[in-house]
Amino acid sequence: MSEDTPKRSSLAIWLPLALFGAFFVLVIWGLYRPADREVVSAFVGKPLPQFNLPAATAERPGLSTAEMITGKPRLLNVFASWCVPCAAEAPQLEALRQRGVEIDGVAIRDRREDLDRFLGNYGNPFARIGKDDLSEVQVGIGSSGVPETFVIDGKGVIRYQHLGEIRPEDVALILRKLQEAQS
Amino acid sequence: MIAEIGLAVLWMAAALALLQLFAGFSALRPGGAVLAGIVRPLAVIQGLLVGISFVCLITLFLETDLSVKLVAANSHSMKPFIFKLAGTWGNHEGSMLLWITVMAMSGGVVALVEKRLREDTLLATLAGQAFVSLGFYAFLLLSSNPFERLPEPAPEGQGLNPLLQDVGLAFHPPTLYVGYVGLSVAFSFAIGALITRDVGPSFARAMRPWVLGAWIFLTVGITAGSYWAYYTLGWGGWWFWDPVENASLMPWLAATALLHSSSVLASRNALRAWTVMLGVIAFSMSMVGTFLVRSGILTSVHAFAVDPERGSFILALLAIYIGGALALFGIRASTVTEGERFSLFSREASLVFNNVMLCGILGIVLLGTLYPLMTEAFGAKVSVGPPYFNPVSAIFAIPMMLMMGVGPLLRWRKDRPSRITATVAIPALIVALVLLGVVVLFPSARLLPMLGIAVGIGLAIGSWLPLRGRNLRRTPLAVWGMVLAHCGIGVALFGAASESAFSxxxxxxxxxxxxxxxxxxxxxxxxxxxxxxxxxxxxxxxxxxxxxxxxxxxxxxxxxxxxxxxxxxxxxxxxxxxxxxxxxxxxxxxxxxxxxxxxxxxxxVPLLWLGGLLVAFGGLLALLGRVAEDVKRVRLLDKIAFRKAQQDMLK
Amino acid sequence: MKRLILALMLLFAAPVVAQDQLPPAPLAYKQLDDPAQEAKAQRLMETLRCLKCQSQSIADSDAPMAGDMRHQVRTRIAAGEDPEAIRAWLIERYGDYVSYAPQNKPIMWPLFAAPLVFLLIAALLLRGRFRRVKVKEDTA
Structure with missing residues (x-):
């Protein structure tokens, strides 16, 4: 039992350093990648699921899948009166409506009196507003927060998902996506 | 004044660390022996100075000196005393100062008491320690000065968030920190031994108490943190395989492996390169863990103390230390022989098995934690959670725990299976019976918890077998420590498995x-x-x-x-x-x-944390035993030297 | 662990993020009557990620959306749906991110292969040692 152990192959000795190098490259990339913390819907490109929501407010009818298949692209806005950015995007939605875009709303976990106050304060650009107290439609289309806006084409297929509020600079993008959805 | 003194001594300590690095390395060169004499005193003084600096910061917090930016941002005159105290390290700058304080003081203690190691290895170790501290000094002094004054003293502090005034929150992070820093000492020993090619039993004996100490702190930190999360989060869960939790588990796994392999090296002069490698890995895991927590690189897990810039700084230190150490390992490892041989059936072999399994778990936890980041590089967002970690870590953990029942019974170097079969039969039978009982009584229970219950009970009982046939009064404390720690693992496993099976x-x-x-x-x-x-x-x-x-x-x-x-x-x-x-x-x-x-x-379920504490207590016994042995040995050597001197005088 | 700090910080931040006023969904905090079905639902919920909280399963989150997802899971389980079918349904909407259980897809194969690879590497590193020892003993 002497100590003249044979030298191990040099490759194995450098393995830890190589692994560390790989780790280093990975985390450097991770540190400097653009911040992407949103959960994107995997449902873009698929037809809307079947749903039929009751009206969330007295002024507008409820919302069902059949009513959204009109042969013309439209927007589906997932929002709530208790959501601060939803108020911030109201002017943009109004601007889109004035350009002739039809917008349907899904009110998430909302009470009628809160919703009425919200629509009174910030305007009501919606053609229909469905009441989604159990987040059924929200989960059904893969939305993970409010507000989110989906472009639905004439056949009821989801073509685009906009995460977070629509800012003034996003309006052109939304219009382009609606245009693309026409073809 | 106090803030200025604190800052000044911190700068002085940093300068001494630089000197220590320079003197330590030049003393290793031919003709540099002149400088050898000052390295130990430098390390001691450096430790004292940083200690003074930390006391200054504590004083500022206790006095609530609102002209200091850090105090104004993190404390409040109305805070209870204990939270004023804890406020000292409850923030980035203060925690970094705590880190470096523990580091420098450990270096001072090594310089004072370490006599077994070859002198050149010790000098290299202290130089390595200075090198590691310098990075943290730079971090502290250049980018996060804790003693910075405000142009105008603040009227009142901002740190009165009642939600953050929690005793657990005050003492859990520093416990883990001390564990991390203890591993940095092991790291320095590994570097020193690699530099002087002196990887042998004396290196392992010198390093072992530090690993043991760090490991105790990590064990307590993880156990307490788990209980605290269980109690506070309000859903009854105690472990989620969350990246932050994994970050605290990885150094523990590496330290456990290091602890066992350094035992082999200390008693049998085997596993040399492997032990050095683990010394490097254990500290790497501390740094990786700190980095993962602080940088917030893993998707928004923790909104706490996340700062990508500081993350980059820690990453830079990580690259220098770990990359450097691994490169040094690559250069030197081929000259480090593996040491004494042993048979496939021996205590050493069982410890090798245990090491491989621990590293397997470590690899799984590290890979699983980083995997979502890796797939993101390929454009896919995925989650890795308990359904992966539980069964896959069990692949390694269950055989390891079975081996824990057998390994301590084996003799060093070479043993015959027939010698222990009768002894092992008892716990093996218990495991089998419990397994059978659980399967019959609770047919709906899942496989993993059932295995956990059986193996947990078997280990909690089987871990006492090494005491069989021993004179219990004469049994070394270290053996008691091992028995209790192994028993604690069995107890904790039983608690955890029972919770998941029968809640x-x-x-x-x-x-x-x-x-x-x-x-x-x-x-x-x-x-x-x-x-x-x-x-x-x-x-x-x-x-x-x-x-x-x-x-x-x-x-x-x-x-x-x-x-x-x-x-x-x-x-x-x-x-x-x-x-x-x-x-x-x-x-x-x-x-x-x-x-x-x-x-x-x-x-x-309480057995889970009781088991964790038992493990830490076992570690404490082992540490006391080892230290007592060392003290005895040093005294004996002194006595011999004294007698020799007397005889020389008589002549 | 430090996750708790996160929880505390989130609580601290809670007033900034408005919450809805609606009561939780009927089955968010109510168990199914059939214990076998409830156990099935519970097991599934523990492996689904809460999308709002990022680092908790829907089984241990108080976020309203997690409650709604629990309601969905329990409703579907009660209707006799298979847990894996529910998981697949959610993955179709949110991608693999929503499931803590790694799916059988090429991108996950390295993860599943990892334990085998580790054991293989360990065997390769150790094989030489023990074999040589044996040879030596035999010749001795």
Whole structure:
């Protein structure tokens, strides 16, 4: 039992350093990648699921899948009166409506009196507003927060998902996506 | 004045560290011996100076000196004493100063007491320690000066967030920190040994107490953190395989492996390169863990102390130390022989097995934690959670725990299987019987918890076998320590497996006077009352609980509302019995006026943390035993030297 | 662990993010009557990620959306749906991110292969040692 152990192959000795190098490259990339913390819907490109929501407010009818298949692209806005950015995007939605875009709303976990106050304060650009107290439609289309806006084409297929509020600079993008959805 | 003194001594300490690095390395060169004499004193003085600096910061916090930026941002004159004290390290700058204080003082202690190591190896070790500290000095002094003054003293401090005033929060992070820093000492020893090619038993003996000490702190830190999360989060979970938790587990796994392999090296002069490698890996895992927590690189897991810039700094240090150490390892490892041989059936072989399994778990945890980041590089977002970690870590953990029952019974170098078969038969039989019993009695239980229960019981009993046939009074403390630590692992495993196999949950909406039951416990909601604390108001439920018709006990879960800053928090209530724990949480009031209640009956769950503490206690015994042995040996050597000197004089 | 700090910080931040006022979904905090079905639902919920909280399962989150997802899971389980079918349904909407259980897809194969690879590497590193020892003993 002497100590003249044979030298191990040099490759194995450098393995830890190589692994560390790989780790280093990975985390450097991770540190400097653009911040992407949103959960994107995997449902873009698929037809809307079947749903039929009751009206969330007295002024507008409820919302069902059949009513959204009109042969013309439209927007589906997932929002709530208790959501601060939803108020911030109201002017943009109004601007889109004035350009002739039809917008349907899904009110998430909302009470009628809160919703009425919200629509009174910030305007009501919606053609229909469905009441989604159990987040059924929200989960059904893969939305993970409010507000989110989906472009639905004439056949009821989801073509685009906009995460977070629509800012003034996003309006052109939304219009382009609606245009693309026409073809 | 105090802030200026603190800063000045910190700069001085940094300068001494630079000198220590320079002197240590030049003393290793031919002709540099002149400088050898000053390295030890430098390390000691450096430790003292940083200690003074840390005391200065503590004083500033205790006095609430609001002209200091850090104090103004993190403390408040109205804070209770204990939280003023904890405020010292409850922030980035202070925690970094704590880190470097522990590091420098450890270096000082090494310089003072370490006599077994070859002198040149010790010099290289101290130089390595200085090198590692310099990075942290730079971090502290250049980018996060804790003693920075405000142009105008603040009228009042901002740190009175009641939600953050929690004893667990005050002492859990520094416990882990001390563990991390202890591993940095092991790292320095490894570097020193690599530089002087002196990887042998004396290196392992010198390093072992530091690994053991760090490991005790890590064990306590993880155990306490787990209990605290269990108690506070309000859903009865105690481990989620969350990246932050994994970050604290990885250094522990590496330190455990290092502990065992350094035992082999110390007693048998084998596993040399492997032990050095683990010394590097253990500290790497501390740094990787700190980096993962601080940089926030893993998707928004923790909104706490996240700062990508600081993350980059830690990453830079990580690259220099770990990359450098691994490169040094690559250059030197081929010259480090593996040492003494041993047979496939020997204590060494069982420890090698244990090391491989621990590293397997470590690899799984590291890979699983980083995997979502890796797939993101390929454009896919995925999650890796308990359904992966539990079974895959069990692939390694279960055989390892079985081996833990056998390994300590084996002789060093070479043994015959027939010698221990009879001894091992008892725990093996117990495992088999328990497994059979669980399968028959609880056919619906899942495989993993069942295995966990059987192996846990087997290990908790089998771990005592090494004491068989020994004179218990003469048994070294280190052996007692090992027995208790192994037993603790078995106990903890049993607690964890029992919790996951037999927990019963009851969600209920209750009116006052309603009754419910969870498992063997009958519950009644007696009253709902408002109560007020120093900075919160709460709704408090009074629940009487009776175990199998026994005398009722009262629990008081609360839903607290804090005023400044506003926030809400549920305060769960626990009732602990010898055979389990009742966990009660008060939820919201429903529209119909009934209260949402959540109850769990978790059989034997307290054993989980008790086991963890037992493991730490075993480590403490082993540490005391080792230190006592060392002291004895040093005294003996002194005596011999003294006699020799006397004889020389007589001549 | 430090996750708790996160929880505390989230609580601290809670007033900034407005919450809805609606009561939770019927089955968010109510168990199914059939214990076998409830156990099935519980097991599934523990492995689904809460999308709002990022680092908790829907089984241990108080976020309203997690409650709604629990309601969905329990409703579907009660209707006799298979847990894996529910998981697949959610993955179709949110991608693999929503499931803590890694799916059988090429991108996850390295993760599943990892334990085998580790054991293989360990065997390769150790094989030489023990074999040589044996040879020596035999010749001795």
């Amino acid at each position: 019963v949950e009851r969600l209920a909406a209750m009116n006052i006077g309603d009754t419910q039951s969870v498992g063997p416990i009958a519950l009644k909601l007696e009253a709902m009352e408002p109560v007020a604390g120093p900075n919160w108001t709460a709704i408090e439920a009074t629940i009487s609980a009776s175990y199998k018709g026994g005398p009722p006990v009262t629990l008081h879960p609360q839903a607290r509302t804090f005023s400044s800053p506003p926030g809400e928090r549920t305060e769960s209530a626990l009732h602990t019995r010898w055979n389990g724990q009742l966990y009660a949480v008060l939820g919201d009031e429903g529209d119909d006026g009934r209260w949402q209640m959540r109850f769990w009956w978790k059989p034997f």
